[in-house]
Amino acid sequence: MAYPVKALFRDDAYLSVAEGNVTAINDRGGIILDQTCFYATSGGQPGDTGFFERADGSRIEIAATVCGETKDEIIHVPAPNQRMPEIGEKLTLHIDWDRRYKLMRMHTACHLLTVVCPYPITGASVGEEESRVDFDIPELDGDKASISAELMRLVEENHPIYTETISDEDLAANPGLVKSKNVRPPSGTGEIRLVCIGENGAVDSQPCGGTHVTETKEVGDIHIGKIEKKGRENRRFRIRFGPLPASG
Numbered sequence: 001m002a003y004p005v006k007a008l009f010r011d012d013a014y015l016s017v018a019e020g021n022v023t024a025i026n027d028r029g030g031i032i033l034d035q036t037c038f039y040a041t042s043g044g045q046p047g048d049t050g051f052f053e054r055a056d057g058s059r060i061e062i063a064a065t066v067c068g069e070t071k072d073e074i075i076h077v078p079a080p081n082q083r084m085p086e087i088g089e090k091l092t093l094h095i096d097w098d099r100r101y102k103l104m105r106m107h108t109a110c111h112l113l114t115v116v117c118p119y120p121i122t123g124a125s126v127g128e129e130e131s132r133v134d135f136d137i138p139e140l141d142g143d144k145a146s147i148s149a150e151l152m153r154l155v156e157e158n159h160p161i162y163t164e165t166i167s168d169e170d171l172a173a174n175p176g177l178v179k180s181k182n183v184r185p186p187s188g189t190g191e192i193r194l195v196c197i198g199e200n201g202a203v204d205s206q207p208c209g210g211t212h213v214t215e216t217k218e219v220g221d222i223h224i225g226k227i228e229k230k231g232r233e234n235r236r237f238r239i240r241f242g243p244l245p246a247s248g
Helices: 097-116 144-156 168-173
Strands: 017-025 031-033 050-053 059-067 074-078 090-095 121-125 130-136 161-166 192-197 204-207 222-229 234-241
Touching: 090 097, 097 130, 097 144, 097 192, 097 204, 097 234, 144 222, 168 192
Parallel strands: none
Antiparallel strands: 017 031, 017 090, 031 074, 050 059, 050 090, 059 074, 121 130, 130 234, 161 192, 192 204, 222 234
């Protein structure tokens, strides 16, 4: 049986503290709440860590957040040797904000890279210090320096970032919105969540359920640390925080 959870982060990625009531404890000790600000691992972005605060001030440390039977079931995985809460207990949820904010900035940087490199995406992984995006590129046009410069141009132009929803029919009529070569966004619910960059999505619009900053300047200094060849036409770009080193 799946327990649907209200995902507060979908409406407010900056919500670092919230309250939730325990609705279930699964057979592996995972904690399920009626609502949560904790993001569950999905789409290449790691799930949140942090802690739950009980009424007596004690803590339940959360080591991971994952999806259950469906994307709407969010399971909080406690660290070992934690005292479990009671069903119906109200908890105050605290995400590790420093970690989450780095992931938000990095996830946004990955979207910007797909603008600079408009090729089919074959894989991606968001990290706290380094992220990677794999593209199907027959012939690479550019190098680390030129691509890093284009990324920073988009960052410094400080484009707004927002979400909107479209229907399954809208997505079917605009297949170019999907940049992934192998993975299609979930359909059948009647709504697809788009992450849009720029006024009226002029810079980019693509389906995504992750968390992002609200303007590109928040991403800060980023650069391409490495470009690797992974197969005949597959190129892996590694995005890192900080300016491009002088050695390139």
